[in-house]
Amino acid sequence: MSLIDALNWRYATKRMNGKQVPQAQLDRILEAVRLAPSSYGLQPYSVLVIEDPALRERISPAAFDQPQITQSSHLLVFAAWDSVEEAHVDDLIRLTAKTRGQHPDELAAYGNAIKDTVSGFASDQDKFHWAAKQAYLALGTALAAAATERVDASPMEGFDPAALDDLLGLRKQNLRSVVLMALGYRDSSADRHAGLEKVRWPHEKLFIPMPSA
Amino acid sequence: MSLIDALNWRYATKRMNGKQVPQAQLDRILEAVRLAPSSYGLQPYSVLVIEDPALRERISPAAFDQPQITQSSHLLVFAAWDSVEEAHVDDLIRLTAKTRGQHPDELAAYGNAIKDTVSGFASDQDKFHWAAKQAYLALGTALAAAATERVDASPMEGFDPAALDDLLGLRKQNLRSVVLMALGYRDSSADRHAGLEKVRWPHEKLFIPMPSA
Numbered sequence: 001m002s003l004i005d006a007l008n009w010r011y012a013t014k015r016m017n018g019k020q021v022p023q024a025q026l027d028r029i030l031e032a033v034r035l036a037p038s039s040y041g042l043q044p045y046s047v048l049v050i051e052d053p054a055l056r057e058r059i060s061p062a063a064f065d066q067p068q069i070t071q072s073s074h075l076l077v078f079a080a081w082d083s084v085e086e087a088h089v090d091d092l093i094r095l096t097a098k099t100r101g102q103h104p105d106e107l108a109a110y111g112n113a114i115k116d117t118v119s120g121f122a123s124d125q126d127k128f129h130w131a132a133k134q135a136y137l138a139l140g141t142a143l144a145a146a147a148t149e150r151v152d153a154s155p156m157e158g159f160d161p162a163a164l165d166d167l168l169g170l171r172k173q174n175l176r177s178v179v180l181m182a183l184g185y186r187d188s189s190a191d192r193h194a195g196l197e198k199v200r201w202p203h204e205k206l207f208i209p210m211p212s213a
Numbered sequence: 214m215s216l217i218d219a220l221n222w223r224y225a226t227k228r229m230n231g232k233q234v235p236q237a238q239l240d241r242i243l244e245a246v247r248l249a250p251s252s253y254g255l256q257p258y259s260v261l262v263i264e265d266p267a268l269r270e271r272i273s274p275a276a277f278d279q280p281q282i283t284q285s286s287h288l289l290v291f292a293a294w295d296s297v298e299e300a301h302v303d304d305l306i307r308l309t310a311k312t313r314g315q316h317p318d319e320l321a322a323y324g325n326a327i328k329d330t331v332s333g334f335a336s337d338q339d340k341f342h343w344a345a346k347q348a349y350l351a352l353g354t355a356l357a358a359a360a361t362e363r364v365d366a367s368p369m370e371g372f373d374p375a376a377l378d379d380l381l382g383l384r385k386q387n388l389r390s391v392v393l394m395a396l397g398y399r400d401s402s403a404d405r406h407a408g409l410e411k412v413r414w415p416h417e418k419l420f421i422p423m424p425s426a
Binding site: 002003004007008010012028030031032033034035036037039041043046047048049050051052055077092095096099100129132133134136137138139140141143144145148155157168173179196197198199200201203205206207208209210211 | 249252263305308347368386409412420
């Protein structure tokens with residue numbers, strides 16, 4: 001199935017049937033997330049993978065009891081690094097050197113450029129938003145990957161990040177939840193959104209050719 | 214080619230050879246962007262599509278003269294809505310009603326929920342970041358789409374948004390540039406990044422199984 005077909009097939013699935021996503025498909029979706037691009041390749045986030053039904057029951061109130069939290073097969077929590085530090089950049093430089101058989105010193109200028117960016121934000125809040133944006137880019141990759149696997153997904157901003165962070169102990173791991181993605185299979189009979197025509201801005205509104213005609 | 218293969222094939226292409234991306238492929242990449250999910254389906258951004266070499270020459274200084282600005286085939290400018298207003302939500306409700314053959318009044322509760330979100334941000338800056346995150350999700354979709362087409366791409370944060378907004382007259386269109394994507398073909402002989410091993414956090418660092426073992 002082409003990516004366009006997959007994107008037309010998918011929709012934000014509000015009711016799921018509880019069926020399990022096979023491990024091989026889950027693994028491919030997670031591998032797509034892992035391969036997602038990010039600024040400097042820093043990937044300043046983690047993704048919590050929650051299968052345990054009991055834990056998802058406990059999470060449900062923090063997400064306004066939306067059914068897909070518990071009806072899904074797996075819940076992914078995209079959590080951005082609460083604070084991006086120089087030590088993270090050093091980790092990336094070490095990983096880069098190891099992966100490419102270089103000496104870390106060869107990458108010093110690259111590391112310093114990243115550190116300049118990281119320390120150059122006007123506020124900690126702006127830096128966190130930057131990290132969160134990278135997580136959204138990865139979410140876009142994940143949604144494309146799930147759709148090509150014909151696994152349904154619900155991207156979710158409707159939750160209380162502070163409550164979820166408390167429940168999952170994220171702050172002490174230098175993480176803050178930014179967006180969720182429930183994975184599973186649509187329950188077409190229960191989901192009034194299933195089969196609805198997709199709504200998107202028309203091409204001529206979304207895209208602006210430049211210079212304009 | 215599978216999406217995983219495509220994501221392994223792609224890299225942030227720093228040197229391009231000036232070859233043109235065929236219109237049919239460009240159209241498919243843009244259609245993937247158009248189909249990208251967003252919060253409430255609001256798609257609070259536009260994408261400028263810039264092919265004109267003279268305009269890209271003028272843009273180049275605002276992007277620190279990075280070669281892919283002018284060596285690419287097309288430059289996409291993802292520009293988030295500077296301010297998300299109730300009128301935008303009304304537009305979406307009208308589009309939804311028209312697309313699905315409903316009366317707009319049937320969608321009043323849905324529209325009000327979106328307006329509550331839009332008016333509920335702590336600051337205009339937070340609201341803008343929210344719109345920008347949706348654009349990053351679309352960028353993730355675009356990068357996946359380009360890779361499946363075997364079209365190279367360079368996602369770029371390294372530019373001066375204020376300068377670019379001035380040059381393109383974006384502010385008066387209620388837009389602010391948030392991220393760029395150059396589309397074209399790698400110049401493998403000139404690009405020292407071509408063929409380098411991809412660097413990504415290992416699975417066990419990026420993903421946190423919960424409850425933890």
